[in-house]
Amino acid sequence: MGLPQAAPLAPGLLRPCCQVVGVLLVDSTHEGRRPVRRLSLNVSGRELAPAISIRRTFREFWPDTRGLRRLFAAGVVFAVLAALCEVAAIRLFGYITDEVLTTRQLDAFWVPAFVWLGLAALAGVASFAGSYLTALGGERFLLVLRDRVYAHIQTLAPEFAEKRRLGDLMARLTDDVEAIEELVGSGLVRIITTAASVVFFAGAAFFIRWDLALVTMALIPLFLVVSKVFASRFRTAAARERTSNGAMNSVLEEGLANQPLVQAYNRQGAESRRLHAEGRGWLRANMTQAWLSGLYGPAVQVIETLCLIVILGVGAWEIASGRLTIGGLLAFAAYLAMLYPAVQSLGELALTVSEAAAGSDRVIEVLSTKPRVTDAEDAVEAGRTGGRIEFDGVGFAYPGRGRPVLRNMSFTAGPGEVVVLTGPSGAGKSTLVKLLLRFYDPDSGRILLDGTDIRRLTRRSLRENVTVLQQETLLFSGSVRDNIAYARPDASLDEVIKAAEAAGVHDFAKALPQGYDTPVGQRGRLLSGGQRQRIAIARAILRDAPVLVLDEPMTGLDEVTAAQVMGPLQRLMAGRTTLLITHDMRHVPEGARVVRIEPVPRGERIPLRRVGVPFRPFRGNNCGTP
Numbered sequence: 157m158g159l160p161q162a163a164p165l166a167p168g169l170l171r172p173c174c175q176v177v178g179v180l181l182v183d184s185t186h187e188g189r190r191p192v193r194r195l196s197l198n199v200s201g202r203e204l205a206p207a208i209s210i211r212r213t214f215r216e217f218w219p220d221t222r223g224l225r226r227l228f229a230a231g232v233v234f235a236v237l238a239a240l241c242e243v244a245a246i247r248l249f250g251y252i253t254d255e256v257l258t259t260r261q262l263d264a265f266w267v268p269a270f271v272w273l274g275l276a277a278l279a280g281v282a283s284f285a286g287s288y289l290t291a292l293g294g295e296r297f298l299l300v301l302r303d304r305v306y307a308h309i310q311t312l313a314p315e316f317a318e319k320r321r322l323g324d325l326m327a328r329l330t331d332d333v334e335a336i337e338e339l340v341g342s343g344l345v346r347i348i349t350t351a352a353s354v355v356f357f358a359g360a361a362f363f364i365r366w367d368l369a370l371v372t373m374a375l376i377p378l379f380l381v382v383s384k385v386f387a388s389r390f391r392t393a394a395a396r397e398r399t400s401n402g403a404m405n406s407v408l409e410e411g412l413a414n415q416p417l418v419q420a421y422n423r424q425g426a427e428s429r430r431l432h433a434e435g436r437g438w439l440r441a442n443m444t445q446a447w448l449s450g451l452y453g454p455a456v457q458v459i460e461t462l463c464l465i466v467i468l469g470v471g472a473w474e475i476a477s478g479r480l481t482i483g484g485l486l487a488f489a490a491y492l493a494m495l496y497p498a499v500q501s502l503g504e505l506a507l508t509v510s511e512a513a514a515g516s517d518r519v520i521e522v523l524s525t526k527p528r529v530t531d532a533e534d535a536v537e538a539g540r541t542g543g544r545i546e547f548d549g550v551g552f553a554y555p556g557r558g559r560p561v562l563r564n565m566s567f568t569a570g571p572g573e574v575v576v577l578t579g580p581s582g583a584g585k586s587t588l589v590k591l592l593l594r595f596y597d598p599d600s601g602r603i604l605l606d607g608t609d610i611r612r613l614t615r616r617s618l619r620e621n622v623t624v625l626q627q628e629t630l631l632f633s634g635s636v637r638d639n640i641a642y643a644r645p646d647a648s649l650d651e652v653i654k655a656a657e658a659a660g661v662h663d664f665a666k667a668l669p670q671g672y673d674t675p676v677g678q679r680g681r682l683l684s685g686g687q688r689q690r691i692a693i694a695r696a697i698l699r700d701a702p703v704l705v706l707d708e709p710m711t712g713l714d715e716v717t718a719a720q721v722m723g724p725l726q727r728l729m730a731g732r733t734t735l736l737i738t739h740d741m742r743h744v745p746e747g748a749r750v751v752r753i754e755p756v757p758r759g760e761r762i763p764l765r766r767v768g769v770p771f772r773p774f775r776g777n778n779c780g781t782p
């Protein structure tokens with residue numbers, strides 16, 4: 157968001173002439189640029205954007221413009237061509253004034269008039285081509301950037317997203333990425349073409365009368381001072397607007413995502429008031445921007461008027477003494493009428509650039525977050541394993557938390573076996589799964605898959621061997637078929653139906669309005685809990701991994717539904733290594749081995765993370781078989 161644009165650079169060749177013919181020769185096209193209303197730059201906290209480094213921004217993102225630089229270069233060339241046409245057209249206007257209007261020689265009118273028309277057409281085409289190519293380059297750059305940031309976030313453990321508010325991450329992937337584009341892509345084109353326009357219009361004015369040009373150029377710093385005075389205030393107002401916009405989006409996102417909770421607890425009024433309070437903050441921030449925009453235009457107009465009055469005064473004197481023609485004066489004034497907005501634009505660009513760099517800081521922060529767990533350099537592909545799991549003296553504390561969650565945890569589970577992990581809430585059962593999937597590595601001990609330490613395997617191949625059925629069934633908003641095939645997008649419809657039959661999905665899916673193509677709604681909310689669970693089981697069957705982790709698979713299901721799910725679950729478990737996390741021993745299959753996990757007592761500490769250091773046992777063991 158920048159200050160209101162004082163005047164577009166290449167709005168058409170007639171504009172300068174209209175201004176010149178007008179009484180005050182003042183550019184009257186000032187319009188407050190409506191602030192772009194985006195998602196927030198900062199949703200997670202109230203602090204404004206951190207310090208910026210433009211050089212760092214270019215170092216980080218310039219390589220992403222590879223393949224697009226020709227588009228940007230062509231954008232510059234066409235925009236510069238359009239500006240040159242403007243320069244030539246103004247010159248023609250001066251010529252027509254002196255050779256046709258003053259002398260009343262109508263014959264001399266036609267040639268310059270047609271050339272002028274030709275220039276207007278050329279400028280129009282060049283201007284169109286310039287803005288189209290720049291937009292194309294800019295949009296493609298955005299695509300590359302967004303893909304890159306999103307792909308990076310996907311390499312980070314789920315903890316990264318869990319610790320942040322969704323709105324904040326969304327803002328980084330949308331607004332902030334856009335801000336970078338405005339600096340490194342189209343912004344750069346704008347800077348170059350605006351600077352070129354300044355040189356052209358100033359050069360043309362100097363060409364007509366260098367001494368007069370020097371006098372009027374002396375007033376240029378006034379524009380820069382005004383821009384500077386307004387810029388800092390505008391930046392603060394814009395940052396505040398983004399912060400309150402973000403807060404508002406967060407309230408909206410949370411309120412809509414938790415609508416059933418809001419309505420069940422009769423909190424509709426409270427949620428509306430929360431939105432209203434944030435909306436008022438947004439309103440205030442926008443009003444500050446509005447009055448700054450409103451004031452900026454007239455302030456600039458006064459300076460422009462002052463400049464043009466000086467030109468007219470000095471010009472009249474020069475004409476009277478025969479050193480300047482009327483056409484020369486009008487062309488001179490027209491060049492200045494084009495030059496001042498261009499200078500002003502440069503001042504505003506500094507603001508746009510600094511704002512854009514603020515957004516880029518937030519994206520760089522994401523990109524510089526390194527995954528806690530990476531593949532070892534000599535990591536090997538696991539291939540399809542037998543699925544034998546061994547936890548060998550595993551100890552773990554979440555980063556930043558001194559107190560360990562797991563301590564000296566040992567157990568094994570082999571193919572065809574069901575190991576039930578049970579214990580009080582918070583004992584660390586789900587943490588075991590995160591370690592098994594290598595979202596984290598243990599601080600001590602090791603986890604083996606078919607006898608190989610999982611730190612020696614690539615994460616991708618390790619995870620291909622493990623299927624997790626989460627406590628909260630996770631579905632996407634696609635169709636029933638999409639959700640089952642998520643496990644293997646290349647699966648045929650027959651394979652999907654086979655998995656669906658084994659999971660008890662087929663009967664209810666057939667009865668849905670569009671069968672397997674019926675949308676399941678946001679997070680599968682158009683289905684019942686039991687149906688969602690069975691779709692998740694079908695997905696797991698289709699995936700066919702040797703290790704299966706069931707995290708409270710019956711949570712939220714009534715007895716009848718739980719019984720319906722039990723059959724498909726047992727089919728799914730058959731022949732696999734199953735870790736069943738549950739508090740509810742009613743659904744534990746016969747012959748299952750039970751491992752009870754106790755919370756680590758308070759006051760127990762864990763040595764700092766030393767991956768690869770031989771295991772040193774702690775006192776006691778928080779794992780046992782009851």
Ligand SMILES: Nc1ncnc2c1ncn2[C@@H]1O[C@H](COP(=O)(O)OP(=O)(O)OP(=O)(O)O)[C@@H](O)[C@H]1O
Pocket residue numbers: 315554557561579580581582583584585586587588
């Ligand atoms: N990302 C995290 N960062 C820090 N602490 C965490 C994180 N996730 C879980 N914890 C903490 O680790 C402990 C164990 O959590 P975990 O989810 O493994 O327990 P659980 O045995 O699965 O509990 P439940 O039966 O209630 O699901 C808890 O005290 C929890 O607060």
